[in-house]
Amino acid sequence: MAHTPYPLSYYAASASPAPTRPALEGERDTDICIIGAGYTGLSTALFLLESGFKVCIVEAAKVGFGASGRNGGQIVNSYSRDIDVIERSVGARQAQLLGQMAFEGGRIIRERIAKYNIQCDLKDGGVFAAFTAKQMGHLEAQKKLWERYGHNQLELLDAKGIRDVVATDNYVGGMLDLSGGHIHPLNLALGEAAAVESLGGIIYEQSPAVRIERGTNPIVHTPQGRVKAKFVVVAGNAYLGNLIPELAAKSMPCGTQVITTEPLGEDLAHSLLPQDYCVEDCNYLLDYYRLSGDKRLIYGGGVVYGARDPANIEAIIRPKMLKTFPQLKDVKIEFAWTGNFLLTLSRLPQVGRLGDNIYYSQGCSGHGVTYTHLAGKVLAESLKGQAERFDAFASLPHYPFPGGQLFRVPFTALGAWYYSLRDRLGV
Numbered sequence: 001m002a003h004t005p006y007p008l009s010y011y012a013a014s015a016s017p018a019p020t021r022p023a024l025e026g027e028r029d030t031d032i033c034i035i036g037a038g039y040t041g042l043s044t045a046l047f048l049l050e051s052g053f054k055v056c057i058v059e060a061a062k063v064g065f066g067a068s069g070r071n072g073g074q075i076v077n078s079y080s081r082d083i084d085v086i087e088r089s090v091g092a093r094q095a096q097l098l099g100q101m102a103f104e105g106g107r108i109i110r111e112r113i114a115k116y117n118i119q120c121d122l123k124d125g126g127v128f129a130a131f132t133a134k135q136m137g138h139l140e141a142q143k144k145l146w147e148r149y150g151h152n153q154l155e156l157l158d159a160k161g162i163r164d165v166v167a168t169d170n171y172v173g174g175m176l177d178l179s180g181g182h183i184h185p186l187n188l189a190l191g192e193a194a195a196v197e198s199l200g201g202i203i204y205e206q207s208p209a210v211r212i213e214r215g216t217n218p219i220v221h222t223p224q225g226r227v228k229a230k231f232v233v234v235a236g237n238a239y240l241g242n243l244i245p246e247l248a249a250k251s252m253p254c255g256t257q258v259i260t261t262e263p264l265g266e267d268l269a270h271s272l273l274p275q276d277y278c279v280e281d282c283n284y285l286l287d288y289y290r291l292s293g294d295k296r297l298i299y300g301g302g303v304v305y306g307a308r309d310p311a312n313i314e315a316i317i318r319p320k321m322l323k324t325f326p327q328l329k330d331v332k333i334e335f336a337w338t339g340n341f342l343l344t345l346s347r348l349p350q351v352g353r354l355g356d357n358i359y360y361s362q363g364c365s366g367h368g369v370t371y372t373h374l375a376g377k378v379l380a381e382s383l384k385g386q387a388e389r390f391d392a393f394a395s396l397p398h399y400p401f402p403g404g405q406l407f408r409v410p411f412t413a414l415g416a417w418y419y420s421l422r423d424r425l426g427v
Contacts, residue, residue, distance in 0.1 A: 001086060001291050002150070002206070003206055004060065004061035004062070004065065004206065005061075005062070005128075005273065005402070006061075006062055006065060006069065006186075007070065007111065007337050007338075008259075008260070008335070009069075009071075009331045009335055009337040009338070009339075010230070010292065010296065010334070010335040010337075011070065011184060011185060011186035011259040012069070012172035012186065013185075014292075014293075014294070014337065015186050015187060015190060016119060016190050016191070018063065018182055018190045018193070018194075020205075021059075021062075021063070021204065021205040021223060021240060022060055022205070022348060023192065023204055023205065023206040023207045023223075023225075024204035024222045024224060024225035024226075024227065025225045025229065025357070026224075026225050026347050027226050027227075028056060028067065028202075028225065028226075028228070029053065029228050029229070030049075030054050030055060030102050030225075030227060030228075030229050030230075030306060030330075031053045031054040031059065031060045031229065031230050031231070032048055032054070032055050032062045032229055032230065032232070032233060032383065033055075033056055033057075033218075033220045033227040033229035033231075033232050033233070033239040033266075034055065034056070034057045034058070034091065034235055034238040035058055035220060035232065035234050035235055035236050035240075035241070035243075036057070036058075036060075036066075036231075036232045036235035036237065036239070037057045037059035037062075037063045037064065037065075037193060037203055037205070037238065037373035038064060038065075038067065038068035038069075038187075038236075038239075038372070039064075039068040039188075039189060039368065039369070039372035039373060039376070040235035040237065040361055040362075040372040040375050040376055040379075041057050041059075041064075041233065041235035041376075042057075042068075042154075042189060042192040042193055042196060042291045042376070043108070043112075043192070043372060043373045043375065043376020044233050044235060044376035044380055045057055045201050045206075045376075045380045046192060046195055046196055046197045046199070046201075046319050046373070046376065046379050047207065047376055047379075047380030047381075048243075048380045048383065049196060049200060050202050051380065051384060054174045054200075055196070055202075056201065056202040056204065056227060057196070057201065057202070057203045058204050058207045058208075058209055058220060058227065059096075059168050059197055059203060059204065059206075060190075060206075060207065060208035060209070060236075060239065060377050061205065061206065061208075061261065062206075062238075063189055063190055063193040063203065063205065064185070064189030064190060065239070066238060066239040066339065066340065067237060067238060067255040067339050067340060067341050067342075067364075067368060068158075068186075068188075068189045068338075068368075069185055069186035069189055070185070070186075070338075070339030071185050071256075071258075071260070071301045071339060071341075071368070071369060072182075072185075072256075072258065072280075072289075072290070072298065073182045073183050073184060073278070073290065073298065073369070074126060074180070074181075074182050074280065074288055074290060074369060075105075075109060075179075075180050075181040075182060075183065075276045075278075075369055075370055076098075076126060076177075076180055076216075076280065076367060076370060077102060077103045077105070077106055077128060077146070077177060077180060077370060078102040078103070078146070078367075079098075079102060079149065079348060079349065079365075079367055079371060080347040080348065080364065080366055080367035081346065081347040081365075082129050082145065082160055083095070083098065083099045083102055083140065083145055083146075083149060083251075084145055085172070085348075086098050086099070087099075087110065088395070089346075089348075089396065089397060090374065090392075090395055090396060090397075092357075093392075093393050094396075095314070097388070097389055098213070098393070098396075099148075099149040099180060099196035099286050099375055099391040100149060100150070101378075101389065101392075102146075102147070102149065102151075102288065103146075103150075104374050104377070105164050105293055105369070105370025105371055105372070105373045106180070106181070106370050106373075107179075108370075108373040108374060108376075108377060109183070109188070109335050109359065109369070109370065109373050110122070110189075110238065110403070112188075112192060112195070112373070113183075113188070113191070115195075115197070116191060116192070116194070116195040116267045118162075118187070118188060118191030118192065118194075119187060119191065120183045120185075120187040121182075121183060121184045121187070121192060121292070122181060122182075122183050122248075122294035123181050123182050123183075123276050123277075123278075123290075124132060124176070124178065124179075124181040125178055125181055125182075125275060125276070125277035125278070126176070126177045126180025126181055126182070126277060126278045126279070126280070127157070127162070127166065127174050127175070127177075127178060127179070127180075127277050127278070127279045127280075128142075128164055128174055128175045128279075128282055129162060129166065129170075129171045129174040129279075129281045129282065129311070130171055130172055130173050130175075130281075130282050131170060131171060131172065131277055131281065131282065131283065131286045131398065132172060133172060134149055134174065135172075135282040135283075136172055136173045136174075136280065137281065137341070139156065139173070139174065139175040139184055140156065142175065143175060143393065151174070151179070152173060152179070153177060153178040153179040154176065154177055155175065155176040155178070156173065156402065156419070157173050157174040157176055159172055159173055160175040161174070163174070165274065165275050165279075166272070166273055166277075166279055166323060166364045167271055167272050167273070167274075167325065167327070169194035170323070170324060171281075171427045176277070177226060179420070180278065181275075181278065182278040182290045183369075184292070184293060185369065186389075187333060193276075196238065199252070200421070204222070204225075206379075207222040207223070207225070208222060208223065209221065209222060209236070209243055209246070210222060210223060210243075212232060212234075212244070212358065213226075214354070214358065216356060216357075216395065217229065217230060217357075218232045218306065218321070218357055218358060219243060220232060222280075230357065231322075231357045231358070231359065231383055232358045232359070233358075233359045233360070233361070233379055233383075234247070234358065234359070234361075234362070234423050235361065235362075236362070237253075237255065237277070237342045237362050237363070237368075238253040238341055238342040239253075239340065239342075241360070242392045244354070244360070245352070246354070246395050247360060247362060249396050249400045250343050250344065250345070250350060250363075250399065250400050251342050251343065251350065251363050252342070252343045252344075253340045253341070253342055253343075253361060254303050254341055254342075254366075255303070255310075255338045255339065256301070256302060256303055256339060256340075256341060256366065257300060257301065257302050257310060257313045257316055257317050257336070257337070257338050258298060258299070258300035258317070258335075258336070258338070259297050259299055259300070259313065259314055259317045259318060259321065259333050259335065259336045260292065260298050260299075260331055260333070260334055260335040260336075261296045261297045261299075261328065261331045261332065262296065262332045262333075262334045263294055263295055263296055263330060264291075264296060264297060264328075264331065265295060266295060268295075268327075268347060268374050269291050271294075271327075272297065272325055272328075273290070273291055273325075276290075276291055277290075278290035278297045279282040285301070285303055287299070287300065287301035287302065287320050287324070288300050289324070289367075291323070296334075297323075297325070297328065297331075297416075299317055299320065299321040300317065301317060301319075301320050302313045302316050302317065304365075307369065310338065311337060313336040313337065313349065313408035314336045315330045317331060317336070318346075321396055325330045341364060341365065341366045342362055342363045342364065342365070343365050343366070344363035344365055344398060344399060345398070345399050345400070346396070346399070347365040348365070348396050348398075348399055349361060349362065349363050349364055349365070349375065349393065349397075349398070350362050350363040350398050351369060351375065351379075351393035351394050352394045353365075353394075359376040359379055359382065359383065361393075363380060363398075365424065375393075375396055375413060375427075376420065378390050378393060396421070
C-alpha cells in the first residue's frame with residue numbers, strides 16, 4: 001500500500017513526536033465516520049467525543065497533511081468575505097448568527113490548547129497592514145463592523161504605530177486584533193489528534209476514502225477496509241478530490257506558497273517584529289508573515305489557481321519578503337513548500353448535508369484556521385439535533401464556477417489579476 005509522508009516543510013521538520021497510526025483494514029462500525037484528519041475533522045471529532053459519541057476518522061495520508069499542517073499559522077477572525085458581505089446576501093437572522101460566530105473559532109483554539117495542554121507555540125496578537133489610505137479606510141470600517149458584533153479587542157494603528165510593531169516603511173497604518181495570534185499549525189493538529197485518541201476516538205492514517213456507499217447506514221470504503229456508520233462527516237476540503245462530484249463542482253483547490261528562513265537570533269527577530277505579532281497585508285492577493293517559536297521568519301503569499309506546484313517557490317516568495325524586510329537580503333531560506341486551500345466562488349464556506357446522514361463543511365477560501373474549529377462545533381451541534389447555527393451556514397448561496405471545471409482556473413485567475421492590478425494602482 002502506498003505511504004504518503006508529510007511534505008518537506010518547516011512544520012514537518014519541527015513537529016512534535018507522534019505515533020504511527022495504522023491503516024484501516026477490515027470492517028468497522030461506529031456512530032460517526034469522519035473523512036479527513038485536518039482541523040475540521042479533528043474539531044468535529046473532539047466535540048462529538050466530548051458528548052459521548054463513538055467516532056473514527058479515516059485520513060488519506062497523515063494527521064494535518066493538508067492545509068491544517070502547512071498554512072501560515074495565523075489565528076485570523078471572521079471569514080474570507082466579511083460580515084457586511086453576508087449581511088447583503090442573507091436575511092437579518094442568519095447574518096446575526098453568522099456575525100456572532102465570526103470570532104468564536106479563535107476562542108475554541110485557545111480552549112483546546114489549554115484543556116489538552118497542546119504545545120504549539122501560541123502567541124497572541126495579529127496585525128492587518130494597510131499600504132494605502134483606501135485600505136486604511138477599509139480597516140476603520142471593519143473595526144466598526146466587528147465592534148457592532150461585540151468584538152472589541154481592536155486598535156487602529158497610524159504610520160508610527162504600525163512602524164512600532166513591524167520594521168518596514170511599506171505601510172501607512174493598520175489594525176491590531178489582540179484576539180488574533182499565531183501557532184505552529186501542524187503541532188496544533190497533532191495535539192488535537194492526541195486529544196481525540198485520549199477520549200477513545202480512532203484515527204486511521206494512509207486510509208483514503210475511495211467511495212461512500214449512501215443509504216440508511218452509509219459505508220465509507222478505503223483501499224483495505226470500510227466503516228459502517230450512522231452518520232458521515234466529509235472534511236477533506238482541498239484534498240477531497242472527486243469523491244463527491246456535486247461538491248467538487250462548486251469549489252477549486254488553490255495553492256499558496258510559504259518560505260522559512262534560517263534562525264535569525266533573538267536580536268534580529270525582535271527588531272523585525274518587536275511584539276511577536278503576526279501580520280497580513282490588505283491586498284486582494286495578500287502576503288502574511290510571522291516569527292516561529294525558534295525565531296525564524298515564516299513568510300507566505302501568492303496563489304496558484306488549480307493547485308499546481310510551482311517549480312521554484314523561493315523565487316516567488318523571497319522577493320516579497322525582501323520588499324518587506326530588505327535587511328534580510330543575506331539570510332538563508334531553509335524551507336519552501338506549497339499547500340492547497342479550497343476556494344469557493346463566493347469566498348464563503350460551504351456547509352450542508354447530502355441526504356439525511358452525510359454532512360460536510362468545505363471551502364474556507366484561505367481563511368480556515370479559525371473557521372474550521374468553529375465548523376467542527378457547528379457540525380457536532382447539528383448531529384446532536386441543534387441545527388440552528390448549522391442552518392445559518394447552510395443557507396448561504398453557492399454557485400458552480402463559470403465554465404465548469406475546465407474553465408474555472410482561467411476565469412478565476414483573470415479575476416484575481418484584475419484585483420491585484422487594482423492593489424498595485426492603489427484604486
